[in-house]
Amino acid sequence: MxxxxxxxxxxxxxxxxxxxxxxxxxxxxxxxxxxxxxxxxxxxxxxxxxxxxxxxxxxxxxxxxxxxxxxxPAPTPAAASNYVTIKSPMIGTFYRSSNPETPSFVEVGDNVSEGKVVCIIEAMKLFNEIESEVSGRIVKVLVENATPVEYDQPLFLVEPI
Incomplete structure (x- = not known):
């Protein structure tokens, strides 16, 4: 093709x-x-x-x-234009917490700072902590827990502070 x-x-x-x-x-x-x-x-x-x-x-x-x-989607572009997207740095399986019994690293409405762990991506039996690259408030979680993600796939929308 x-x-x-x-x-x-x-x-x-x-x-x-x-x-x-x-x-x-x-x-x-x-x-x-x-x-x-x-x-x-x-x-x-x-x-x-x-x-x-x-x-x-x-x-x-x-x-x-x-x-x-x-x-x-008409209102979304205007609202989403000031959001920063946290994207997946690798292919793997997305997890919102370190194990099923613990709470999620972040929820919608939570404030995050640069370097705070927001999720884990499992790739080849290795669990990689994904850290926020921006300080702000989590506006939306774009991926369901325990689902596969691709490289550069949007994971979270963050409203910068």
């Missing part, structure tokens, strides 16, 4: 209102997810394949989400 075909797929998804599209053929596996307002992440994982029939398939589903999508 060429870079131009990938860009066309991303453009199609951003215009359709879909938040996630997975395409898998014998030669290609691609997953495109939108976080927040149209910041798609693309993960190609194989050799070239045909893309033209694939975007046509999700098109009938697009009208329903499209009608609700503009109304919901």
């Amino acid at each position: 060429s870079t131009q075909e990938i860009q066309q797929l991303i453009d199609f998804i951003s215009q359709s209102g879909l938040d996630e599209v997975n395409i898998e053929t014998t030669d290609l596996k691609i997953s495109v997810k939108r976080y927040g307002i149209g910041a798609p992440a693309v993960a190609p994982a194989a050799t070239p394949g045909a893309v033209a029939p694939m975007p046509a398939a999700p098109a009938p589903v697009a009208p329903a989400p499209q009608s609700t999508a503009p109304a919901t």
Whole structure:
């Protein structure tokens, strides 16, 4: 799949209102997810394949989400523009606490300072503490506990102090 075909797929998804599209053929596996307002992440994982029939398939589903999508995210860009995103520095499994019996490192509304541990990401049986790079207040947790995360995936929104 060429870079131009990938860009066309991303453009199609951003215009359709879909938040996630997975395409898998014998030669290609691609997953495109939108976080927040149209910041798609693309993960190609194989050799070239045909893309033209694939975007046509999700098109009938697009009208329903499209009608609700503009109304919901419209206030979000203005509000989220002053937030800082804490992103995953690695691929792994996201955990909000050190074990199931202990409380989460941070909750929505908690104040964090630079260097405070906000979560753990397990990668290859190693538990890596992820520290805040900014001082502020946790506004939103963007990932569910014990779910896989990708490199550079947004984890938390922080309102800087």
